[in-house]
Amino acid sequence: MERVRLSFPVDEVMHRHPLTVRITDMNYGRHLGHDALISLLHEARVAALADRRLSEGDLGGFPCVAADLAVQYQAETRWPDALMVETAIPAPARKAISVYHRILREADGATVATARINLMLVDPATGRPVAVPDVVRDALAGAR
Numbered sequence: 001m002e003r004v005r006l007s008f009p010v011d012e013v014m015h016r017h018p019l020t021v022r023i024t025d026m027n028y029g030r031h032l033g034h035d036a037l038i039s040l041l042h043e044a045r046v047a048a049l050a051d052r053r054l055s056e057g058d059l060g061g062f063p064c065v066a067a068d069l070a071v072q073y074q075a076e077t078r079w080p081d082a083l084m085v086e087t088a089i090p091a092p093a094r095k096a097i098s099v100y101h102r103i104l105r106e107a108d109g110a111t112v113a114t115a116r117i118n119l120m121l122v123d124p125a126t127g128r129p130v131a132v133p134d135v136v137r138d139a140l141a142g143a144r
Contacts, residue, residue: 037071086102
């Protein structure tokens with residue numbers, strides 16, 4: 001089986017967000033479920049963008065949509081583990097913003113998962129992708 005291998009861009013970390021595994025995040029395997037992990041990543045991403053005065057619903061006048069998501073699971077985590085989600089956003093491509101997350105278990109520093117989500121900005125009138133506006137590039141560059 002081919003596994004996803006992601007390289008987390010440590011030098012691009014712009015935000016750290018503490019979270020706790022909730023009992024409702026557990027799955028039948030008695031660890032953090034995939035759907036809950038995606039929700040935790042979303043919360044951390046929104047907080048990281050807000051720290052730069054950005055919003056997923058209005059990135060330079062355009063909303064964003066998830067183009068793809070890759071997750072590399074590396075360790076289990078369970079209720080009520082404390083986590084730290086590190087968010088790194090390298091300089092955006094022309095029409096996409098790659099957002100990396102690394103989820104760490106605070107008790108021992110183990111990496112629980114590494115993820116990358118590619119966000120595309122879209123014109124709400126047409127639904128077509130648009131170039132990442134300079135105001136967004138500048139706000140993200142301010143994190144470096």
